Amino acid sequence: MRLYDDYLFSFAGDQVEVWGHVELRMTFSDGTSSRTISNRYLVINAVSAYNMLLGRPSLNMLGAVASTRKMKMKLPYYEGGVIVIKSNKKAARKCFENYLKSRRGICMVTAQAQGPDMITRAEATSEGQPEPTGEV
Numbered sequence: 669m670r671l672y673d674d675y676l677f678s679f680a681g682d683q684v685e686v687w688g689h690v691e692l693r694m695t696f697s698d699g700t701s702s703r704t705i706s707n708r709y710l711v712i713n714a715v716s717a718y719n720m721l722l723g724r725p726s727l728n729m730l731g732a733v734a735s736t737r738k739m740k741m742k743l744p745y746y747e748g749g750v751i752v753i754k755s756n757k758k759a760a761r762k763c764f765e766n767y768l769k770s771r772r773g774i775c776m777v778t779a780q781a782q783g784p785d786m787i788t789r790a791e792a793t794s795e796g797q798p799e800p801t802g803e804v
Contacts, residue, residue, distance in 0.1 A: 698752050703730060
């Protein structure tokens with residue numbers, strides 16, 4: 669994880685603590701065709717039902733169109749076809765129920781430094797940044 673020196677604001681206008689960012693490759697597939705992109709993801713300190721949010725810049729990079737009503741996303745495939753990614757309503761509901769059950773739990777994420785510009789969470793905290801209290 670690398671340091672991130674900017675701020676993130678919630679929809680309500682509250683400032684959200686950003687721990688850093690990671691560069692990850694993500695593959696989108698419908699089982700027969702796939703596309704892979706490299707993207708920067710912010711690691712934040714927030715309670716959420718989501719593990720990851722894919723924003724407009726990523727959707728634009730893919731040329732994707734998402735429909736929340738139909739729970740599908742379509743994106744062009746390099747060979748002229750269209751990849752259709754479908755969601756499962758039962759699985760989505762189960763994920764949300766698990767989130768509601770786990771809101772009282774505490775999760776810890778640790779990382780190992782792998783280069784001169786990469787730091788661990790403990791190193792970032794020792795440099796005078798506030799430590800999360802674990803309160804929800």
